[in-house]
Amino acid sequence: xxxxxxxxxxxxxxEVARQKSVGRAAEALALTQPAVTRTIRxxxxxxxxxxxxxxxxxxxxxxxxEVFLRHAGESIGAVKRGVDSIAQARNSMGPxxxxxxLPTASATFLPDVMVDFLKAGTGSLVTIVTGENRWxxxxxxxxxxxxxxGRLAAPxxxxxxxxxxxxxxxxxxxxxxxxxxxSRRNFSLSELAHYIVLMPxxxxxxxxxxxxxLLTNGIADLSNxxxxxxxxxxxxxxxxxxxxxxxxxxxxxxxxxxxxxxxxDIDSSETRGAVGLTMRADAxxxxxxxIMVNTIREHLKVAGRVL
Amino acid sequence: xxxxxxxxxxxxxxEVARQKSVGRAAEALALTQPAVTRTIRxxxxxxxxxxxxxxxxxxxxxxxxEVFLRHAGESIGAVKRGVDSIAQARNSMGPxxxxxxLPTASATFLPDVMVDFLKAGTGSLVTIVTGENRWxxxxxxxxxxxxxxGRLAAPxxxxxxxxxxxxxxxxxxxxxxxxxxxSRRNFSLSELAHYIVLMPxxxxxxxxxxxxxLLTNGIADLSNxxxxxxxxxxxxxxxxxxxxxxxxxxxxxxxxxxxxxxxxDIDSSETRGAVGLTMRADAxxxxxxxIMVNTIREHLKVAGRVL
DNA sequence: GTATTACATACCAGAACGGATATGAATTTT
DNA sequence: AAAATTCATATCCGTTCTGGTATGTAATAC
Numbered sequence: 184x185x186x187x188x189x190x191x192x193x194x195x196x197x198e199v200a201r202q203k204s205v206g207r208a209a210e211a212l213a214l215t216q217p218a219v220t221r222t223i224r225x226x227x228x229x230x231x232x233x234x235x236x237x238x239x240x241x242x243x244x245x246x247x248x249e250v251f252l253r254h255a256g257e258s259i260g261a262v263k264r265g266v267d268s269i270a271q272a273r274n275s276m277g278p279x280x281x282x283x284x285l286p287t288a289s290a291t292f293l294p295d296v297m298v299d300f301l302k303a304g305t306g307s308l309v310t311i312v313t314g315e316n317r318w319x320x321x322x323x324x325x326x327x328x329x330x331x332x333g334r335l336a337a338p339x340x341x342x343x344x345x346x347x348x349x350x351x352x353x354x355x356x357x358x359x360x361x362x363x364x365x366s367r368r369n370f371s372l373s374e375l376a377h378y379i380v381l382m383p384x385x386x387x388x389x390x391x392x393x394x395x396x397l398l399t400n401g402i403a404d405l406s407n408x409x410x411x412x413x414x415x416x417x418x419x420x421x422x423x424x425x426x427x428x429x430x431x432x433x434x435x436x437x438x439x440x441x442x443x444x445x446x447x448d449i450d451s452s453e454t455r456g457a458v459g460l461t462m463r464a465d466a467x468x469x470x471x472x473x474i475m476v477n478t479i480r481e482h483l484k485v486a487g488r489v490l
Numbered sequence: 491x492x493x494x495x496x497x498x499x500x501x502x503x504x505e506v507a508r509q510k511s512v513g514r515a516a517e518a519l520a521l522t523q524p525a526v527t528r529t530i531r532x533x534x535x536x537x538x539x540x541x542x543x544x545x546x547x548x549x550x551x552x553x554x555x556e557v558f559l560r561h562a563g564e565s566i567g568a569v570k571r572g573v574d575s576i577a578q579a580r581n582s583m584g585p586x587x588x589x590x591x592l593p594t595a596s597a598t599f600l601p602d603v604m605v606d607f608l609k610a611g612t613g614s615l616v617t618i619v620t621g622e623n624r625w626x627x628x629x630x631x632x633x634x635x636x637x638x639x640g641r642l643a644a645p646x647x648x649x650x651x652x653x654x655x656x657x658x659x660x661x662x663x664x665x666x667x668x669x670x671x672x673s674r675r676n677f678s679l680s681e682l683a684h685y686i687v688l689m690p691x692x693x694x695x696x697x698x699x700x701x702x703x704l705l706t707n708g709i710a711d712l713s714n715x716x717x718x719x720x721x722x723x724x725x726x727x728x729x730x731x732x733x734x735x736x737x738x739x740x741x742x743x744x745x746x747x748x749x750x751x752x753x754x755d756i757d758s759s760e761t762r763g764a765v766g767l768t769m770r771a772d773a774x775x776x777x778x779x780x781i782m783v784n785t786i787r788e789h790l791k792v793a794g795r796v797l
Numbered sequence: 798g799t800a801t802t803a804c805a806t807a808c809c810a811g812a813a814c815g816g817a818t819a820t821g822a823a824t825t826t827t
Numbered sequence: 828a829a830a831a832t833t834c835a836t837a838t839c840c841g842t843t844c845t846g847g848t849a850t851g852t853a854a855t856a857c
Contacts, residue, residue: 240824240833250633254572258565265561325560547854
């Protein structure tokens with residue numbers, strides 16, 4: 184790569200591409216028009232191609248510009264994220280432990296595990312974040328998280344990561360206690376269409392399992408669906424309406440115990456999948472991370488959980 | 491982001507992190523040791539944190555450094571890729587059309603389509619590249635490819651992309667003509683374990699389908715497996731040995747026609763999936779891209795293919 | 798204690814950087 | 828045809844950059 188390329192060149196290039204005008208870009212960047220022109224000229228010189236073409240009395244991005252634009256955006260985006268990550272890391276002083284939790288974990292064993300872990304007295308600060316699977320795994324890969332607890336993601340999303348299974352669970356069809364479908368003996372899956380159905384969002388780990396299950400059972404499209412990852416929303420909604428909530432069984436485990444929510448009697452063995460710990464494959468684990476991992480293992484050995 | 495950060499800072503930082511030594515990094519970068527030290531100091535200053543800590547008479551990367559390292563690598567990697575892309579784009583003059591082809595497409599209709607397309611006389615240069623699904627889709631998203639032809643990828647890999655289905659196909663279990671399993675009437679899937687099995691690699695689109703199918707049918711692990719994406723290898727291997735090749739039916743379609751390869755009689759309807767065109771969702775398609783897409787559509791309408 | 802190793806700091810000088818202003822050239826508008 | 832718009836080019840100038848050399852300091856080795 185040509186060492187003369189500076190971030191300034193990328194910034195300017197991106198701005199011109201966005202504004203489709205040298206003049207406006209100059210204004211946006213608080214520079215004069217010739218300064219912008221020259222910066223673009225330099226970048227074109229370094230790259231050996233024209234990034235823009237003249238069109239009338241304006242400009243238009245060239246095919247080279249088009250391809251370079253995406254990479255340029257990637258590049259400055261990466262640094263921005265890097266700076267942000269550091270800012271975040273600085274706020275949480277100490278040797279911090281950052282855990283990404285998928286819903287099935289955060290609703291079940293994770294709270295108990297945390298108690299045990301804090302008792303172990305490592306003195307480390309622990310952060311627990313929730314979010315979409317894709318985002319969590321990216322953060323893990325980039326070192327912004329140390330551990331992700333939840334369902335095993337699709338294999339192609341796991342490069343550079345390692346997975347340690349803890350137990351396996353199925354997806355369940357959760358409804359409020361006293362729901363009409365509960366009293367029916369042999370109901371058909373197609374009857375789901377009569378109710379509002381809460382689905383996991385597209386980005387979630389379990390969504391492909393759900394899609395596949397529905398397809399396999401000939402359910403083409405459910406019209407009344409709400410996509411949500413918020414389990415607090417799901418819980419509240421299902422308890423108040425006759426909706427059906429398609430969700431990891433672990434998420435509603437406490438409510439099933441207490442009898443407020445029940446599962447429809449559906450054979451969902453096809454949706455069984457492993458729940459466990461996802462970590463970076465490369466780096467050696469921190470001390471506190473090892474302790475956390477051990478605590479989780481121990482806890483589940485005692486609880487002996489199967490869903 | 492602090493505008494004072496230069497690529498030079500990132501380069502130097504990465505080198506020091508890699509070498510775990512200021513002196514060695516200086517040598518690798520053809521600089522003096524103080525120059526490297528100062529560059530690191532500057533970067534630390536801009537970021538507001540220490541990237542390295544003293545350890546004995548050497549240094550060790552700090553937790554902040556660890557985090558920033560990955561992002562820094564991302565950033566310069568992006569620019570490098572951008573420059574490479576341009577270099578590639580320059581070699582193929584004209585308004586080029588870059589197509590990523592998954593095996594099932596490149597073995598079947600794509601060659602014929604290309605003939606039709608060139609006859610249309612757009613004069614555009616066409617490049618066809620093959621590779622792992624993940625890589626192809628990333629390249630598509632970044633604008634290094636215009637079109638990917640093949641199986642629909644998992645939904646979470648499709649952000650920013652749109653898919654147009656052409657036909658659907660199943661995965662097949664291909665063996666040489668005269669293979670022992672062909673004469674058996676009702677054989678069990680578990681007998682596969684007696685033969686060498688060629689599997690698609692982890693990164694491929696169809697691997698999840700295969701895994702799921704095997705799991706569903708209680709095949710835990712096949713011991714004698716070879717993972718390959720090379721269909722030339724697969725073809726050669728299967729014709730010479732009693733191996734079983736798990737592959738998209740389209741890939742072996744010509745050989746089945748000619749009778750050199752046959753499919754085992756296994757109900758693999760569960761593995762049915764859509765084959766089609768994947769394009770960027772945003773940008774308006776080029777003229778030559780539209781023509782190509784139309785050519786493919788027309789061709790398949792005539793061929794009326796179902797596998 | 799002395800030597801050695803490895804990084805840190807201070808200071809210097811030429812190169813380049815990065816902005817400005819003034820002006821030119823091509824197109825479109827009036 | 829003249830005016831207006833938009834980008835390109837030329838030249839200038841203070842500042843920052845980025846390398847160097849010389850030297851300091853802390854930890855380890857002998």
